[in-house]
Amino acid sequence: MSKLLILNWKMNPATLEEALFLAMESDYKDVVVAPPFPFIEEVGKILKKAELGAQDLFWEDKGAFTGEVSAKELKSIGVKYVIIGHSERRHKLGETDEMIAKKLKAAADNGLIPVLCVGETKAEKDAVKKEAVIKRQLEKGLSLIGQKSKVKSQMLLIAYEPVWAIGTGDPETPESALKTINYIKKLLKTTDKSLQIKVLYGGSVNSQNLGDYLKYKEVEGALVGGASLKKEEVQKMVKLI
Numbered sequence: 001m002s003k004l005l006i007l008n009w010k011m012n013p014a015t016l017e018e019a020l021f022l023a024m025e026s027d028y029k030d031v032v033v034a035p036p037f038p039f040i041e042e043v044g045k046i047l048k049k050a051e052l053g054a055q056d057l058f059w060e061d062k063g064a065f066t067g068e069v070s071a072k073e074l075k076s077i078g079v080k081y082v083i084i085g086h087s088e089r090r091h092k093l094g095e096t097d098e099m100i101a102k103k104l105k106a107a108a109d110n111g112l113i114p115v116l117c118v119g120e121t122k123a124e125k126d127a128v129k130k131e132a133v134i135k136r137q138l139e140k141g142l143s144l145i146g147q148k149s150k151v152k153s154q155m156l157l158i159a160y161e162p163v164w165a166i167g168t169g170d171p172e173t174p175e176s177a178l179k180t181i182n183y184i185k186k187l188l189k190t191t192d193k194s195l196q197i198k199v200l201y202g203g204s205v206n207s208q209n210l211g212d213y214l215k216y217k218e219v220e221g222a223l224v225g226g227a228s229l230k231k232e233e234v235q236k237m238v239k240l241i
C-alpha cells in the first residue's frame with residue numbers, strides 16, 4: 001500500500017503566483033498539499049491528483065471569532081485533511097491540549113481527516129519524559145472524539161514530530177522514530193475501531209532520508225516542512241512513497 005506524504009508549507013511562499021507554481025510541481029497521488037489559508041482555494045483548483053490540506057482550523061462553525069476559520073468553511077472549498085496541534089502552534093502560539101481536542105472534534109465531526117501532531121521537546125526528551133508527553137498529547141487530543149464517537153471522518157492520522165527535529169536538519173533516527181511510532185500505535189489500540197488510524201513521522205525529512213523511515217511498514221507516511229518548498233525535493237520524495 002502506498003504511503004502518504006503531507007506537504008506542510010507553513011507560512012510560505014509569499015505570493016499566490018509562487019504557490020500555484022509549487023502546487024503544480026507537487027500534484028501527485030498520495031500527496032497532501034497544505035498551503036497557507038489565502039492560497040488554499042486557488043491551489044485546490046490546480047491539484048488533480050494530490051489532496052488539499054489546511055494547517056489549522058477553529059472549533060466553532062461560524063460567528064464572532066475574528067481571524068478564525070471553521071471546518072465547514074474549509075470543507076466548502078474542497079479541503080480534505082487538516083493539521084492539528086502542530087508544535088509551532090503549541091509552543092509559539094500557546095495552543096493547549098484542550099484547544100487541540102476541540103479542533104480535532106470539529107474536524108472529525110465535519111468529515112475532515114485530522115492530522116494530530118504529537119512530539120516531545122528537547123528538554124522533555126532529556127528528562128526522559130518523551131513517552132509521558134506523547135501519552136498526554138494523545139489522550140487529551142483525542143478525548144472529545146471518545147470511544148464511540150459519531151464522527152464522520154473514517155480516518156485519523158497521527159504525526160510523530162519530535163520538536164527538536166523540526167526545521168533543524170537533525171532528524172530523529174529511523175530506528176528511534178519506529179520505536180516511538182510503535183508506542184503510539186500501542187496507545188491507540190483502544191480507540192474507536194471504526195476509525196482507520198495511520199501514524200507518520202515528521203521532522204527534517206527530505207529526499208535523502210525519507211526512504212530510511214518508509215522502509216518500515218509501521219511508518220505510514222511523512223509530514224514534511226522545509227523540503228516541501230523545493231520542487232526537486234518533492235519530485236524525489238514522491239518516488240519513494
Ligand code: PGA
Nearest residue numbers: 166167203204224225226
Ligand atoms: P521540517 O518541518 O520538515 O521543516 O522539519 C516538519 C513540520 O514542521 O511538519
